[in-house]
Amino acid sequence: PVGVLAVVGRPNVGKSTLVNRILGRRAAVVEDTPGVTRDRVSYDAEWAGTDFKLVDTGGWEADVEGIESAIASQAQVAVQLADAVVLVVDGQVGLTSTDERIVKMLRASGKPVTLAVNKVDDRESEYLTAEFWKMGLGEPYGISAMHGRGIGELLDAALESL
Ligand code: GDP
Ligand code: MG
Numbered sequence: 566p567v568g569v570l571a572v573v574g575r576p577n578v579g580k581s582t583l584v585n586r587i588l589g590r591r592a593a594v595v596e597d598t599p600g601v602t603r604d605r606v607s608y609d610a611e612w613a614g615t616d617f618k619l620v621d622t623g624g625w626e627a628d629v630e631g632i633e634s635a636i637a638s639q640a641q642v643a644v645q646l647a648d649a650v651v652l653v654v655d656g657q658v659g660l661t662s663t664d665e666r667i668v669k670m671l672r673a674s675g676k677p678v679t680l681a682v683n684k685v686d687d688r689e690s691e692y693l694t695a696e697f698w699k700m701g702l703g704e705p706y707g708i709s710a711m712h713g714r715g716i717g718e719l720l721d722a723a724l725e726s727l
Contacts, residue, residue, distance in 0.1 A: 568727035571620040573640040574653035579683040583710035584621040656682040656693035677726035
């Protein structure tokens with residue numbers, strides 16, 4: 566049996582872009598605007614000789630309980646089914662209260678978490694990762710899912726925890 570790696574995080578941080586980058590094809594749907602309901606989607610992936618299942622938690626709803634709880638419950642199911650998690654945050658936006666809520670849920674799950682700070686599009690922007698140390702998840706990996714920066718280092722760390 567292969568390990569399952571779930572990609573979680575609030576809408577628009579670049580989860581699907583990251584999934585596509587890892588798969589090397591456009592399988593996950595990238596959206597410019599949040600609010601689309603979509604199921605969790607699992608893909609067969611491979612990295613550096615390791616086969617694994619990659620789960621894009623693309624679905625969310627702005628339901629009556631509010632978008633934050635919907636994101637959290639969506640992520641929660643994916644996390645329960647996963648062996649390890651990549652939490653994606655947006656380096657250009659910075660740390661948000663929703664990110665912190667998701668971290669609480671991840672901590673409760675006991676699953677290993679690797680932190681990806683996305684939209685760190687060039688070397689000069691690497692400083693954006695610094696504030697995310699305070700999430701308490703260890704090293705924040707600066708990546709650009711869009712441009713393919715830092716993906717190898719992130720995956721080496723995440724797959725190590727599978
Ligand atoms: P998701 O909602 O977390 O799955 O996010 P998406 O993958 O759909 O991406 C949301 C938006 O962020 C899209 O407009 C992407 O093109 C953009 N985006 C994703 N990754 C990056 C990145 O590394 N850098 C920049 N600048 N934009 C990105
Ligand atoms: Mg998505």
